[in-house]
Every structure is written in structure tokens, then in C-alpha cells.
Amino acid sequence: MKRSPGEKRNLRAGAIFLLLFFLLLTDAQAGLGDRVFETTLSNGLKVILLENSKATLITFHIWYRVGSRNEDWGKTGLSHMLEHMMFKGTKKYGPEDYSRIIQENGGQTNAFTSRDFTGYFATLRSDRIQVVMDLEADRMQNLDLREEDFVTERMVVMEERRQRTEDDPQSFLMEQLEATAFQVQPYHWPIIGWMEDIKRITLEDLKEHYQTYYNPANSFLVVVGDFHRGEMLSRIEKTFGGIPRGVAPRQEKPEDPPQTGERRISVKKEAQLPFLVMGYRIPNLRHPDSYVLEVVNAILSGGKSSRFYRKLVLEKQLALEADSQNSHLSKDPALFYIYAVPLPGKKVEEVEKALEEEIERLQKEPVDQRELEKVKNQLESSFIYSQDSLFFQAMLLARYEIAQNWQGIDQYLPLIQRVTPEDIQRVARQYLIPDNRTVGTLIPLPPKPGQEPPAGSSGKDRMIR
Secondary structure, three states: OOOOHHHHHHHHHHHHHHHHHHHHHHHHHHOHHHHEEEEEOOOOOEEEEEEOOOOOEEEEEEEEOOOHHHOOOOOOOHHHHHHHHOOOOEOOOOOOHHHHHHHHOOOEEEEEEOOOOEEEEEEEEHHHHHHHHHHHHHHHHOEOOOHHHHHHHHHHHHHHHHHHHHOOHHHHHHHHHHHHHOOOOHHHOOOOOOHHHHHHOOHHHHHHHHHHHOOHHHEEEEEEEOOOHHHHHHHHHHHHOOOOOOOOOOOOOOOOOOOOOOEEEEEEEEOOOOEEEEEEEEOOOOOOHHHHHHHHHHHHHOOOOOHHHHHHHHHOOOEEEEEEEEOOOOOOOEEEEEEEEEOOOOOHHHHHHHHHHHHHHHHHOOOOHHHHHHHHHHHHHHHHHHOOOHHHHHHHHHHHHHHOOHHHHHHHHHHHHOOOHHHHHHHHHHHOOHHHEEEEEEEEEOOOOOOOOOOOOOOOOOOEO
């Protein structure tokens, strides 16, 4: 049969797609960990290397084991504020020189603060990697914290908080829900910090935070890309090996006791629509049930064939959006989130009832084997394709290293495949129950005269910057 040029192109594209998928699948099944090399320098700096010559690029990450969970009552927001100040220069480099130098060398850079870590990265051509290594080694030990920079940057952070949280009704509700759900452990406070705490932060607070947490013993490197291990190790040893070790602060934090009853809050804010969020207390990846919850999450909200979308959005036409999120890679036990935005004219109570019906269905009816295999395949393909990027390979290694250790990556697919319908019922009955949840409702207020109400955001991204 003669094919048109367009059909031939489509066939070639399909063949390339399948080849790429099978190559990625083979790598994933072999285990990412089989290709990773780990060592620790004499000063305590852990080094995680993954050679990948698919492009003449290297992504270089340095992560510090400090986030909002390492702060104290009345001193929230320090980790995020220090992340901002890390770009204000050292004794050798001036303010904003870091970003300028990376860009002049054709690279990209950014940073992020979370509950559990502060991470910095740059991606450059392989032959320029020494540039970022020199910059990172310098600011690990020689950060120049100046009062004038601090005063200015504190105002920037306060404005960031106003825009991202206080003027965003959904994010504000999420913040209040977490403050209610966590009463003991430091997930109680927001990553960016409470506004009053930001106002009270001093330059001396920042200097103490920097001296406590920014050292080789409390950090690690992840390097992924086009390099030879021996040469890279030699560069890292020469660049970072002479930095004093420092002391790794204790990472153990108190955890909340088991919840003994449902908690409910409501927030009144100028908004276009109501918003409903439910947070169920759950374990993280250190517990095998977290992998079952990954499957539960995919069943409920994994795309347009998921139960929430089909039932609440398409069939019942109750919600504009209905979604869930599993806190699999949090360092401490966190929350399984379920949230929804009702359609205009629909009541929050109707939406909540429909969400509960889908949860009860998980508890009472075994998931059909066909549906279970489908969501497992979705999770597997998503996990594999995320590793097609040098940056996301590095992110994956670093996230697992923070939560437990990077070797845990190779447990993900096997443990997902082992999940049974009985596991799903058991976990849904154990964790997704009213006594184990905190429910938050946004009650929209009309806009002030001359002001458009904010649309809000899902609040899913818990990293700052």
C-alpha cells in the first residue's frame, strides 16, 4: 500500500516515540540507582553523580538540609529569606553577580525553598561547569550579609507574601488549613513565614541561620550530565574539599499525635468562587502505605479519565476542578489533599458530599483490575518520562535524598506494581476518614468597590520562588 508523505512522517515519528519509550523503560527497569555514584568528601559533603551524555550539558545542584521545618516559633521565614540573600553577593562577587555570570556563560539558574530543603541549581554547557562550582563553593562559606541588602530584600519578601498568599484566597485557605492540621510539628507554619515574623527577622537572625545550616556536613551535591566521573570528582574535591566541615544540625522534629476528630475551618475572602479542601493525615515514603496512596491519588485524579473528573466535572457537573495530591516525598508525615472548585451556582456542601461518595466507593468496592492496571501504567510512564530530563533526574535524586535517601528511587515502580485492590480498600478505610481530616472552606466575599476579585490558585506547589 502506497503511503502519503504525511503518513510516512507520522509512522517515523511513532517509531521514534516507541523507541524512545522502550529505551527509557529499559533504563528505568534496570534501576536509576545502578548508574548513580555516591561518595562523601572528608569534610562531610555528600556527592551524588549520574553520567548522562545525551547532551553536552551538566545540571549542577547543591541542596541544603534546611527548610521551614528547621525554623522555630516566632522565627518563621528564615530559610526562604536566606535563599533570597544568597544572591546578594560575597566578599569576592557583588550583588546579582551570580545570576549574571551564569547567564553570560549561557546557563540557567534558580533556587527554591520548601518545608524540607533549600536547593540551588544551574545548568550549563559541560565545558563551563567550573564556573558554577566556583560560585557555589564561594557563597557556601563567604556570603556577605549586608544590612542595606537585607532591608530591601525583606520588603521584597513581604510583598511576595502579600501577592502569593494574602491576596490569593485559595493559597490563604491552604495556609490556614495546614496551620490547623499540624499543631505540634513545624509544618504548622508556611514556607514563606508569617508576615509578623518576616517583619521581625533581623540580619543577626539570618547570619546565625547561615552559619548553622550552610556547611558541607549539612548539604549535598547532585551532578547529572555529560562528564567523566573521575574528572568531576577531582574538580569537586579541589573546589569544595577545603571548606571547613561544620556541624550537621539534628533533623529530628516532633510529630503530631494521631488526630482524634475532624477539624473544620472557614475563611472569608474576596473571591469569585468558593473553594473546598480536605487534608487527611498520612505517612510519607518511609511507610509502604504511601505507595498505596500514590495509586489512590491516581485513581481519584489522574487525568480526565479519573474518578473525580468523570463524576464531579463531567457527569454531575458540580465542579470546575476536583483534584487530589499525595505528599509522598515529604520528610515528615504530611497530608493527602482533596480539593475542588464548585461550578457557579453549586453549593460547597453538594461538592463535599460527591467527593465523600467517591472516597466511600474506594472503601467499599474493590477497584476493578483493569482500572488498577491503567493507573499503574500511568504512574509508571510518568515516572519514566520525568527521567528524560537532566534537570528532573537531578531533582528526583535530590528529593529522595532529602526524604530518605536517593536509593529509594528504585523502590518506586516495584512497590507501585505490588499494590492490590485489597491494599487500596484497607488504606482508604484507615486514612481517608472524617476523624483523620481537616476541612477548609473558602467563603467568597463580594469585591471591594472598583476591585476585581482574585481568581485564586490551586495551591498545589508548596515550594517558594
